[in-house]
Amino acid sequence: MASSYKYEPLPKNSIRFIELDPDLKDGKPQLKVLSCARDEAPEYISMSYCWGQDPESESIFLDDLPFAVRPNLFQLLLHLRYHRREYTEWRYFWIDAICIDQSNTAEKTEQVSRMETTYRNASTIAAWLGVPPAERNQERTGRDHISELSSPSLVDEIFTSVYWSRMWIVQELILAKNIVLLYGHLRLPWKGMSGVLQAWSTFGKSRWRHSATINLVNMTVGAAYTQEHGRALGELMRYLEHSEATDPRDRVFALLGLVEGEEREVLGTIFPDYEMSHEKVMLVTMAYLKQIYAPRPFKWVVKPQQVWSEKVFGLDKETWEKMWSETEGYETPHDLTNYSSVWNAKGIGKLLKPGQAGETFRGQKEELKRQRRKWFELRVDALRKLASESSR
Structure with a gap:
């Protein structure tokens, strides 16, 4: 599916954001694009999600022009309208597939080199796990759905989500000031959820104990140390050898923001x-x-x-x-x-x-x-x- 939207050149040391319109246009999400110098950036939410292998078969509207996206991002934007109504302070969003001109190699290289700053400066990292097989509590109000994790079937869905195998999420979640997981219409704050997942991995199914989910939960326990001192590249690559990246070069590039000073x-x-x-x-x-x-x-x-x-x-x-x-x-x-x-x-x-x-x-x-x-x-x-x- 072709895109009609054309990016304006992004000056060095600048960044793009999007604003999400609460109303759909022809059944599709519509967004506004804005750019500014990084030191003048407003408070924003950085979206963490899995690109997936599907082609760009869906379209949205960027500044009223069609823009092709992958199915998982399309569903993310549809559901984000719902979460934005609950989180009224969520106005500006950073989404890599939209906020970086993926066809511009020079821009992509410059923006990826600043990815650590992008994640550190976000007020919240909102992690999108996808759409559940059967949507739950679509009309339920409130922000905390931690109680939903009493359901073994839901926990199994979370543990087995392909999201946890994605290489980029390691940097995104470890450098985050605040994390909230979005699963369809469910909202799961990380602070409460990580403890619940560790408990389930201890007393639940044995295969959960060695899952990619628990690996990442354990890595976030030492997030403060990693943020301050970094880790050795060899250590990170060995620990994450089963993680995946849409672009195989990101098996290294996605870890640069986490490596220690001299190595970096x-x-x-x-x-x-x-x-x-x-x-x-x-x-x-x-x-x-x-x-x-x-x-x-x-x-x-x-x-x-x-x-x-x-x-x-x-x-x-x-x-x-x-x-x-x-x-x-x-x-x-x-x-x-x-x-x-x-x-x-x-x-x-x-x-x-x-x-x-x-x-x-x-x-x-x-x-x-x-x-x-x-x-x-x-x-x-x-x-x-x-x-x-x-x-x-």
């Missing part, structure tokens, strides 16, 4: 870049993981090929093995290989001499900083060289 600095010089192919993104990621976790002097200690399998990168085994070999030669010296030249025995001896300890320590510290900066530059150069030399 290195990776941010290369990613996100939607001009790269999926295989090249994974090739560079493999090389990076080797740089950090398996430098040549320590390969006998860490064997990343036993940790990061083809599943982590979303590749078939044959392709993964070939690409793993291609990363040979792009490693850089590991930090630990240089510590002996900085924190050496002679330097430690000087620390023990009266009057020299402070000066020696400061000198050693500055040398260590210089070395780390050099390692940082070597890593970035190696990754850029691999990206430019690879024909993938």
